[in-house]
Amino acid sequence: MGRRHNVFVSYHHENDQSYRNEFEQCFSHCYDIMVSKSVQLGDIAPNLKTETIRRKIRDEYLRDSTVLVVLIGKDTWKRKYIDWEISSSIRDTQYNSRMGLIGILLPSHPDYGKKTYNPYTIPPRLQDNVEKGFAKIYNWTMNKNCVQDWIHEAFNRRYNIIPDNSRTLFRNNRSFYQWQWQD
Structure with missing residues (x-):
């Protein structure tokens, strides 16, 4: 088939675990579209130093992945780990080449x-890259052909467009209802 990719799924663990489970079950197990590489709850000890956590995400969990899928629920944009995963995924490093990037709006968003979305309720670094043309955002579907096409297109875009990784990394999780009020 030649269109199967190693996909890292980034999501808000507390709010959107069931969507991540359904996504992986459907597209990794049933249809064999992807190999899931996401971090599971409890995989990274929260008491580690920030730089250690960032390095583990980048060098252990993102390693060998070719596309990052961000599952976007109502609070996803607030999460520092999601920001770090997006940032790491769009960099070329010693251990990881640049990954393709897409976002999928969940039914909880x-x-x-809708035909349009509020860009300030999307992870900021993801939105920067949508505006740049490097990433795209879609609505949740269980249609295997659509998801396979989205992942493959992101894979193909990863070296055709230079991503925007200029935003300062989140130091903490965010609050408020949209990010324009905090940046």
Whole structure:
């Protein structure tokens, strides 16, 4: 088939675990579209130093992945680990080449199913790259052909467009209802 990719799934563990499980079950197990590489709850000790956590994400969990899929629920944009995963995924490093990047609006996101979305409720670094043309955002679907095409297109875009990784990394999780108020 030649269109199967190693996919790292980035998501808000507390709010969106069930969507991540469904996504992986459907597209990794049933349809064999991807090999899932996401961090599971408890994989990284929260008491580690920030730089150690960032390095583990980059060098252990993202290693060998070719596309990052961000599952976007209502609070996903607030999570520092998601920001770090996006940042690491779009860099070329000693251990990892640049990954493709897509976002999928979950049914739990207020703009799911609408023609447009509020860009300030999307992870900021992901939105920067949508505006740059490096990433795209789609609505949640269980259609295997759509998801396979999205992942493959992101894989192909990863070296055709230079990503924007200029934003300062989150130091902490965010609060508020959209990020324009905090940046």
